[in-house]
Amino acid sequence: MRSFIHYIAGTAIFITAVSAKLVQRDWEIGWLSRNPDEQFERQVIGINGEWPLPLLECDIHDRIIINVTNKLDEPTSLHFHGIYQNGTAEMDGPVYVTQCPIPAGSNFVYNFTVEQAGTYWYHSHYTSQYPDGLRGLFIIHDSDEPFAGNYDEESYLTVSDWYHDSTAWLSTNKFLTLANPTGAEPIPDYGLQNDTINLKWSVKPNTTYLVRLVNIGALVSQYIWFEDHNITVVEVDGVYVEPYETSMIYITVAQRYTVLLTTLSDTSKNYPFVTSFDLDMLDTDPSFNVNLTGWITYDESGDFPDAQIIDEWDFLDDFYLVPHEKELAWEPDYSITVQVAMINLDNGINYAFFNNITYVAPQVPTLYSVMSSGNDSTDATIYGTNTNTFVLDYLNVVEIVVNNADPGKHPFHLHGHTFQVVERSEASASDDDYITYDASSPGKRQKYPVRRDTVYVRPNGYMVLRFQTDNPGVWLFHCHIEWHLEQGLALVLVEAPLEMQKKLSIPEDHYAACRAGGYSYEGNAAGNIDDLFDLTGEAVQPKDLPAGFTTRGVVAMVFSCISAFVGMGFLSWYGMSDLKTTEREVEEFFGEENSADEETGQTQEIRDQDDIELSASGSDTISETK
Incomplete structure (x- = not known):
């Protein structure tokens, strides 16, 4: 079992950097096979043959250089989520916004300096690729953080929904299709904590931990709570806030909360912590238990109890958090x-x-x-x-x-x-x-x-x-x-x-x-260089529905079409099948009902193939016979 945490040993102040340093990584991005939920083995996107992905860690003012080699069979990119990229906007990562996709077999260098501290993450920004595993934590330390002397050790917990099929396949075959006219999002197959399940976090008694909570999922917001342990929020999305004590947080995809948690003095018991899906965000309930449980572990040889039942969601409303550096609302221009x-x-x-x-x-x-x-x-x-x-x-x-x-x-x-x-x-x-x-x-x-x-x-x-x-x-x-x-x-x-x-x-x-x-890299949105206001050939959205056509009408149309195709398929099968075999199957299908009719003297016998018209109207004839 993987441990709960990447520990950063030592005291509250982890690194006292005298000067900024260079943090350089060579990352080869490629496919790997993994089974993180112990339910289904699938292909995931790893780095240097590793998954879960490596922690990217540095100090404020450090320079980051990531040399990417794309060993996938498709393009990719990296976005460093929450990093301002002030002066290096070309390093932000979303394809067709700040860069071309990195083609399969190509190299690409991300080179930037961080002038901010806190909890961040990195992920692919090419189509819907990051839920396939290309996402990891990015932590930036600062010895001058306002709560630097208030904790002893540092930890992290990521939460995510998880799919057994690739997101590209789901998008093409299940989501953006005519068969899904309501736009219902694919239901996850499981949930993960630190990209695994049954997580055990070994802790010391009477110790204050700085815990970085990050939702790296694709869809579902989650509730997080630690039984019999309160938490104090000190940072959100890289912004220090006035300490706010709570028993539960609600974290959407891409959000980050940094909290302080102080362990108990009694080491005789282990305590569940729970990450629970917000079911309001799903069109149908998943087939698995959405209350994923891990344990704050004081005694490895002790019991690991089930989580308590929660009657209501009593969670922190982030609207009421106050930044450490207070500013009145800015007046808009x-x-x-x-x-x-x-x-x-x-x-x-x-x-x-x-x-x-x-x-x-x-x-x-x-x-x-x-x-x-x-x-x-x-x-x-x-x-x-x-x-x-x-x-x-x-x-x-x-x-x-x-x-x-x-x-x-x-x-x-x-x-x-x-x-x-x-x-x-x-x-x-x-x-x-x-x-x-x-x-x-x-x-x-x-x-x-x-x-x-x-x-x-x-x-x-x-x-x-x-x-x-x-x-x-x-x-x-x-x-x-x-x-x-x-x-x-x-x-x-x-x-x-x-x-x-x-x-x-x-x-x-x-x-x-x-x-x-083969991507264009100059000119307007259509790649026109000579006349920037000529958008001939640009990519545009499909046309609007005819006036008065509603989503409900689309749903009705889709299922009418599906019914028609099913009916035509049945007719084709019926018309092409062996006639005697078909007659026997029809007799078997209606035999029980015919027997009941004989008892009332109303039997409609099917004697031979002449009694059934095996033609385009055959379906109607069978219906009338029944």
Whole structure:
């Protein structure tokens, strides 16, 4: 059994760095075979023949160089989630946004300096690849952290949903298909803690641990609690907060919480800790126990009891956390209002939208369009019809208002920044209506809004976020439910494009990856170099459904088509089968009913093949006989 934790030995202050250092890794990304839930062995994406993936760890101000060699049979990329990449936006990682995909067999170098501390993670940002295993923790230490002297040892716990099929296969065959017109997300096959199950965390008595909690899953938010042990939150998404004691947290995909947990003096008993799926996010209940249990282990030879039954979810509401560095809500210079919707297009597939636009990747990465377009880079038109791009001025405060016209929870993540969570509604009381933000009648706010990079909007509710445009680059704002990103729930922020052209440069090996994969790397979204406003040939979303055609109508249409295909298949089988065999099977099928009819003198005998028309109308004839 894998141990609960990667221990970082020693005292509360782990590293006293005199100067910044170089942290360099050579990572070969390739397929491996693993069975983390002990239910099903499958292919996962590992690094250097290792999975779970290696912990990436450094100190604030260190320089990180990751030399990637792609040994997969498909493209890939890496995104360092929560890292601002200030001055190195070209290293952010999302394909077609800041780079071309790294083709199979190619090399790519990520090179950046970290000027922030806390709990982060890295993962693929190529299609829906990271749920196949390409995700790991990234921890940045700081000897000046405000709670540095308050703990003895450091630990981590990751939680995730887990699928037995690859996400690419699920997306193509189960999710984005005509047979799934409601857009129901695939149900996970299991849950994992630190990429395993039945986890045992060996602890010392009377010891305070700093525990980093990270949801690295694809879909499901989770509740986390430690029986008979309270926790104190001290950091969220890399932002230090005023200590907040709680018994349970609710963590969406991509969020991070750092907590202090002090162990007991009595070592005679072991205690369950539980990570539990939010079932409200699933269309049907899973076939496994969603309350995944591990144990705080004081005595390895002792009992490992079952978890207690929870009657209600009494968890921390992160809206009420207060940043350690307190700031009043920033006054916005510019506001972007978007409405979330999940709608079918005329191909019958369910897509996700901001303001009736579902994100479709351009032919040229948007950052490369910025770098090759001169003064035209300030015009959002050149970035494409379906990239949902907003061009932002330098050193402003931008407000994003998200009105959620969908009965689902959506955890939104902003690249390159943290934002203030200025206002947030509760969920609407009715799925048929939703609460829309009204600036003239603001809802409840905090004096010092919490800051983080991932927060979820309530079903049919809204939220108001604000951030400062002090980081020139091209940044995604998207739902971090990986299925919803696949559906197109993303927009692009081109922040200070003229400043980007002055301060950024694209390394030659990045262009080499584009050439190796046959990807365009200059011009507008359609790859047009001569006329940047000519978008001929760009990728766009399918056409809208005909007016008045609802999702319910699509569902009815789909299942009518399925029924028709099944019926035609039956007719084909019936018409082509051996006639005597078919007659015998029909007699056997109706024999019991005919016997009952004989008792009432109403028998309709099937004597020979002349009594049944074996033609295109054969199905009707059998129905009438029955």
